[in-house]
Amino acid sequence: MSTDIHKGLAGVVVDNTTISNVVAETNSLTYRGYPVQELAASCTFEEVAYLIWFGELPDAAQLRSFNERTRSQREVSRSTISIIDRLPDNCHPMDMLRTAVSCLGAEDPAEDDNSPQANQAKAEAMFAKLPTIVAHDYRRRQGLDRIAPDTSLGFSENFFHMCFGEVPPKEVVRCFEISMILYAEHSFNASTFTARVVTSTLSDIYSSVTAAIGALKGPLHGGANEAVMHMMLEIDDPAKAAQWLRDQVAAKNKVMGFGHRVYKDADSRVPTMKDAFTTMAELTGGEKWVAMYEELEAEMLSLKGIHPNLDFPAGPAYYLMGFSIPMFTPIFVMSRITGWSAHVIEQLAANALIRPLSAYTGESQREVPAATARL
Numbered sequence: 001m002s003t004d005i006h007k008g009l010a011g012v013v014v015d016n017t018t019i020s021n022v023v024a025e026t027n028s029l030t031y032r033g034y035p036v037q038e039l040a041a042s043c044t045f046e047e048v049a050y051l052i053w054f055g056e057l058p059d060a061a062q063l064r065s066f067n068e069r070t071r072s073q074r075e076v077s078r079s080t081i082s083i084i085d086r087l088p089d090n091c092h093p094m095d096m097l098r099t100a101v102s103c104l105g106a107e108d109p110a111e112d113d114n115s116p117q118a119n120q121a122k123a124e125a126m127f128a129k130l131p132t133i134v135a136h137d138y139r140r141r142q143g144l145d146r147i148a149p150d151t152s153l154g155f156s157e158n159f160f161h162m163c164f165g166e167v168p169p170k171e172v173v174r175c176f177e178i179s180m181i182l183y184a185e186h187s188f189n190a191s192t193f194t195a196r197v198v199t200s201t202l203s204d205i206y207s208s209v210t211a212a213i214g215a216l217k218g219p220l221h222g223g224a225n226e227a228v229m230h231m232m233l234e235i236d237d238p239a240k241a242a243q244w245l246r247d248q249v250a251a252k253n254k255v256m257g258f259g260h261r262v263y264k265d266a267d268s269r270v271p272t273m274k275d276a277f278t279t280m281a282e283l284t285g286g287e288k289w290v291a292m293y294e295e296l297e298a299e300m301l302s303l304k305g306i307h308p309n310l311d312f313p314a315g316p317a318y319y320l321m322g323f324s325i326p327m328f329t330p331i332f333v334m335s336r337i338t339g340w341s342a343h344v345i346e347q348l349a350a351n352a353l354i355r356p357l358s359a360y361t362g363e364s365q366r367e368v369p370a371a372t373a374r375l
């Protein structure tokens, strides 16, 4: 048996998938064969969610029925809301979301039905309810009354409505929609793999999503979009950005929003999100953040040859949309629920328990000393 160690599973191909394809050599990412930047240019997030789950873009009738089905499920039970309301105001919203998804599972009488139809229905219910949960939690922390979902509004418009009581100009909604499309799916990233590991034990989809939320929270993964904005606020002045970055690199600190395990040349999602971020800056007078972005990007490229990843433009774009920083990773969850749940269903369709090996480097086998010799 081979004892080669693949630290972090780097370069290891674990299974087949038909959901998305990351081709590092050409910097391309496709969902079901479609380049993600083309989807972001012309589709709604609801169309892309449908594509990720069902393998094809919907026609008009399919989209109408999908929207009716999901929009009508946006309300969240009183019991889940009351559990969220009992959480400390200062807990991270990702902790709240992890707890809330557990509650959705506990409330679902079909929790352990792992048929593809049952899991598809649960995935759509989470897609519908997660924005309501994130918006409710945001408002309760501000001491504001909750705003009920509006079934006449699309996914992104409804989220703004539930957070702020109004829908912003369509250009802002479009920038948010683009971020939802770009965040939706990314093959065997850490949180998706986590979901597949849990699923492989034949546990339920809510357990898989709860575990995936825990994996996404970390700053090396989804938590980076929050960390980027904290970093930018700390730097504050674009003129100080290059020196700040040089200091970080000299201290061997990781700079959030840069680097990627698979893309070494560039992250294919970045140019599209950078355009959306620039649009947000033009709409809100936030050009300072774009100037800082460009300083940091240029300095990192010249010092280390490392490119930004999607979290680098997404963090400041969400800031300019008016979201509080701790909401950024929960917003990522609202999108990635599509990819996670598609992978849960795919894993179950050809399941094998995920159980790797380890190379033991501890004490060699020895006898337990007799109690009289130990005590």
Ligand code: CMC
Residues within 6 Å of the ligand: 008, 189, 219, 220, 221, 222, 223, 224, 253, 254, 255, 256, 257, 258, 259, 260, 261, 262, 304, 306, 309, 310, 311
């Ligand atoms: N800042 C400074 N140096 C870096 C960075 C960075 N962000 N990323 C990689 N490096 C350097 C690293 O120090 C190492 O240098 P050396 O060989 O001289 O020691 C080399 O590049 C390889 O780094 P690694 O950490 O071994 O590479 P990895 O493939 O394990 O890392 C990563 C991938 C995403 C964990 C890493 O790039 C990182 O920590 N980035 C910052 C956090 C971040 O932005 N995460 C979001 C990832 S993408 C979106 C998502 O998944 O949510």
